[in-house]
Amino acid sequence: xxxxxxxxxxxxxxxxxxxxxxxxxxxxxxxxxxxxxxxxxxxxxxxxxxxxxxxxxxxxxxxxxxxxxxxxxxxxxxxxxxxx
Amino acid sequence: xxxxxxxxxxxxxxxxxxxxxxxxxxxxxxxxxxxxxxxxxxxxxxxxxxxxxxxxxxxxxxxxxxxxxxxxxxxxxxxxxxxxxxxxxxxxxxxxxxxxxxxxxxxxxxxxxxxxxxxxxxxxxxxxxxxxxxxxxxxxxxxxxxxxxxxxxxxxxxxxxxxxxxxxxxxxxxxxxxxxxxxxxxxxxxxxxxxxxxxxxxxxxxxxxxxxxxxxxxxxxxxxxxxxxxxxxxxxxxxxxxxxxxxxxxxxxxxxxxxxxxxxxxxxxxxxxxxxxxxxxxxxxxxxxxxxxxxxxxxxxxxxxxxxxxxxxxxxxxxxxxxxxxxxxxxxxxxxxxxxxxxxxxxxxxxxxxxxxxxxxxxxxxxxxxxxxxxxxxxxxxxxxxxxxxxxxxxxxxxxxxxxxxxxxxxxxxxxxxxxxxxxxxxxxxxxxxxxxxxxxxxxxxxxxxxxxxxxxxxxxxxxxxxxxxxxxxxxxx
Numbered sequence: 214x215x216x217x218x219x220x221x222x223x224x225x226x227x228x229x230x231x232x233x234x235x236x237x238x239x240x241x242x243x244x245x246x247x248x249x250x251x252x253x254x255x256x257x258x259x260x261x262x263x264x265x266x267x268x269x270x271x272x273x274x275x276x277x278x279x280x281x282x283x284x285x286x287x288x289x290x291x292x293x294x295x296x297x
Numbered sequence: 298x299x300x301x302x303x304x305x306x307x308x309x310x311x312x313x314x315x316x317x318x319x320x321x322x323x324x325x326x327x328x329x330x331x332x333x334x335x336x337x338x339x340x341x342x343x344x345x346x347x348x349x350x351x352x353x354x355x356x357x358x359x360x361x362x363x364x365x366x367x368x369x370x371x372x373x374x375x376x377x378x379x380x381x382x383x384x385x386x387x388x389x390x391x392x393x394x395x396x397x398x399x400x401x402x403x404x405x406x407x408x409x410x411x412x413x414x415x416x417x418x419x420x421x422x423x424x425x426x427x428x429x430x431x432x433x434x435x436x437x438x439x440x441x442x443x444x445x446x447x448x449x450x451x452x453x454x455x456x457x458x459x460x461x462x463x464x465x466x467x468x469x470x471x472x473x474x475x476x477x478x479x480x481x482x483x484x485x486x487x488x489x490x491x492x493x494x495x496x497x498x499x500x501x502x503x504x505x506x507x508x509x510x511x512x513x514x515x516x517x518x519x520x521x522x523x524x525x526x527x528x529x530x531x532x533x534x535x536x537x538x539x540x541x542x543x544x545x546x547x548x549x550x551x552x553x554x555x556x557x558x559x560x561x562x563x564x565x566x567x568x569x570x571x572x573x574x575x576x577x578x579x580x581x582x583x584x585x586x587x588x589x590x591x592x593x594x595x596x597x598x599x600x601x602x603x604x605x606x607x608x609x610x611x612x613x614x615x616x617x618x619x620x621x622x623x624x625x626x627x628x629x630x631x632x633x634x635x636x637x638x639x640x641x642x643x644x645x646x647x648x649x650x651x652x653x654x655x656x657x658x659x660x661x662x663x664x665x666x667x668x669x670x671x672x673x674x675x676x677x678x679x680x681x682x683x684x685x686x687x688x689x690x691x692x693x694x695x696x697x698x699x700x701x702x703x704x705x706x707x708x709x710x711x712x713x714x715x716x717x718x719x720x721x722x723x724x725x726x727x728x729x730x731x732x733x734x735x736x737x738x739x740x741x742x743x744x745x746x747x748x749x750x751x752x753x754x755x756x757x758x759x760x761x762x763x764x765x766x767x768x769x770x771x772x773x774x775x
Contacts, residue, residue, distance in 0.1 A: 214378070
């Protein structure tokens with residue numbers, strides 16, 4: 214089992230209510246992936262920009278790591294976990 | 298406290314640690330060490346009926362928190378499929394092992410090959426230090442809500458709670474609330490130990506792992522440490538433990554048969570500290586500013602490197618990272634060590650005491666490059682290179698300039714006497730300012746916003762991300 218780096222820009226539908234960011238669905242290429250669970254979340258900084266990280270499980274069962282950059286308000290799929 | 302609910306288990310030290318009960322443990326049936334246990338990692342149960350009376354009073358109070366199986370637990374959080382499976386984080390050697398992996402005797406420092414021999418089904422992950430740092434910072438920031446005096450390490454911290462009882466009402470409840478909050482906000486499990494000094498707090502935490510909370514009431518320190526194995530005493534490493542074991546000593550209490558002078562004869566000045574600690578005393582303060590034993594940055598290469606320029610480029614980058622870390626901590630190294638591993642597995646290292654303590658990157662790299670050149674005495678490729686800064690001093694040792702740089706320059710021009718010294722001071726001051734400016738830019742725009750010196754050669758050859766160049770085997774543990 215290992216993380217494979219993706220570093221792809223993605224479009225995400227997210228809930229920003231209550232001061233908390235919760236990604237709900239993301240589009241990777243032509244594929245729309247519904248997020249069934251947010252496994253963990255953490256925050257890091259790049260300079261003065263906050264980076265919000267999410268480990269999510271898509272309905273396909275794949276586990277992705279997503280990143281939301283508060284500097285330019287963009288989302289990226291950082292990595293995917295593969296078996297083997 | 299002793300009459301707690303189902304969720305509170307108050308047990309004697311002897312029950313917690315067989316064969317560790319000291320002579321004072323049975324005193325009036327007291328149970329100096331109490332423990333709250335969690336039903337599972339990250340899921341502490343609520344504490345319902347703690348006694349209202351404060352057990353601490355005016356005594357010093359130090360809380361030690363330790364993140365359980367830190368790196369491996371973070372990986373299990375990131376990928377739920379890993380939960381319940383043996384997980385190892387590390388490259389070459391184990392940096393962290395989940396409790397499932399520890400059941401196979403795998404510990405930090407175990408070679409990965411040996412770990413996989415013991416547990417072929419273990420999942421091995423290289424790990425990602427910035428992610429672990431983000432989790433640690435979150436937990437330490439929660440600890441800082443209890444007290445401003447928090448001394449942090451890689452995966453544990455000491456919190457000085459002395460005098461905060463009026464603020465928190467009840468230290469044990471406050472600590473337990475911290476454990477619950479950490480589990481809720483990060484999903485990670487921590488173990489806690491509360492005592493009247495840092496040594497005891499750390500020792501008590503060991504009894505709590507994983508996911509528990511133990512505390513030792515004031516006054517029980519000497520009795521508590523008496524029954525513990527000598528290896529648990531700070532200052533007793535494997536070598537000293539071997540010496541003491543040869544003398545027939547097994548517990549800390551047995552060390553008290555030796556006077557301070559005898560222990561000094563045996564272990565030098567450290568013997569005096571050992572004598573104090575053997576009586577449960579530790580007067581070291583909690584330093585909010587971390588003073589690490591060393592700062593080490595290293596990496597291995599996909600293919601053995603033979604070109605000196607390539608090695609120097611990587612060494613420069615590693616020096617920059619180590620120096621920036623030292624500057625951020627406000628510490629100045631007095632020793633620099635370069636180490637490498639050849640492609641045939643042989644290792645070599647060279648160290649140098651720094652004549653002028655300081656964190657100027659150019660100065661440190663000059664020393665590091667000299668050591669590297671000295672080490673490159675074989676016609677073999679290099680598989681791994683690293684730098685280590687050590688023997689830190691907390692306060693700047695450099696002499697402050699009385700008249701500033703401009704005055705120095707004028708003075709240097711006016712007189713030959715002391716000119717080279719002044720020129721050196723001016724150059725060093727400029728380099729310091731340059732380093733601080735570069736640190737500020739990188740702090741705002743990311744590390745790779747400025748790449749300088751021999752590191753420039755890495756730009757086209759080594760992939761990078763916002764944290765810097767992506768090393769093949771970054772050091773996770775230092």
